[in-house]
Amino acid sequence: MSDKNDSATVLPEVTFSTFVLSLASSALVHLGEVPNPETGNTSRNEALARNAIDVLTMLDDKTRNGLTPEESKLMRDVLYELRMKFVARS
Template sequence: MEEQEKKGFVVRDRRKIVLDEADTEEKAREAPETGTGPERTEASRAEDRERVEPGAARSQDRGKNARPYPQVTFSTFVFSLSSSALVHLGEVPDPSTQKVEKDLPLAKQIIDTLAMLQEKTKGNLDKDEEQLLQTVLYDLRLRFVKQSGS
């Protein structure tokens, strides 16, 4: 028992590899017995989709009451980075743990990322996007200075 614990874990690849068409025809004849035919459950098809397209099964299994993700725009991207910075500044609780924790170096990195984004997109943003980025950066920089001094 102790030897098994020392080894860790074992990964087994159970994927089927098709080498030629004869192998495929043989599998088609076996389909009703192995569960690979039309009688397969939706869950097993979802598992197959997940292997081929990560996230595909989860997005289809979310159900009718699931909240749709917001459309990704420049503004939502800026808000996302801003929210992360606020979490690391200790201004809002971490959504996953509900704990308020400070990580000022990480907050600074996010603020610097927003500043780099501002520099790289200069002249390519509309007035609203430019104003949003400028306002968010100003606010985060002020908060960072206050947090660093206390």
């Protein structure tokens, strides 16, 4: 379903990795680690950060035996980094 009006907008291919990185980026915004791309402001919302980490954890649990080695490593690395940042900010 392509919208002709959005032809100038180029989005990355949707893959498992881009989905994981999107959720990780959201968690980083909510942890106040990076500015919100829409506002340019930095703020913290631990509940939303925790939710994004929980979603990634659920994905990790549900996909554990179905990922490529690269996807599995990405998931482990992303979750480790986010959990450490969450603990440091809490």
